[in-house]
Amino acid sequence: MEERDIYEPVYAFVRTVPSGKVVTYGQVADMVSGVSLTARQVGAAMFVAPKDVPWQRVVGAGGHLPIGKRSPEMKMLQRRLLEQEGVVFLPDAEDRVDMARCQWLPDASGPAQGSLFEE
């Protein structure tokens, strides 16, 4: 129908994110490298995403929720949905996901996943 379906690959990827795990916008843009996409485009895609897409499992780099800058209510909804799925939030931070534990590493069946995260 519409050309907006260029986001289909993004939706397809997000749909594969298991409950209790999250990915970052940048990570999605990187995984779907088959198409020219930036983290911003992923955000735009999520905004118009179909209901069968678990948009809440896509968070900002470092585990924060950039959505809150525009829609505080939506941010709280996202946090609630994630906690309901078992995603752990850092106790110290305002609204930050414990990425070291909850970020989804697709097909990371290697011996070590070596999570490198700095703040």
Next chain:
DNA sequence: AAGTTGACTATTT
């Protein structure tokens, strides 16, 4: 057709 905007991110103040 040209300018603005934004569910981003990395860098720099």
Next chain:
DNA sequence: AAAATAGCCAACT
């Protein structure tokens, strides 16, 4: 730690 800057590129004015 928080705010401003600079790239990003499709969608919207």
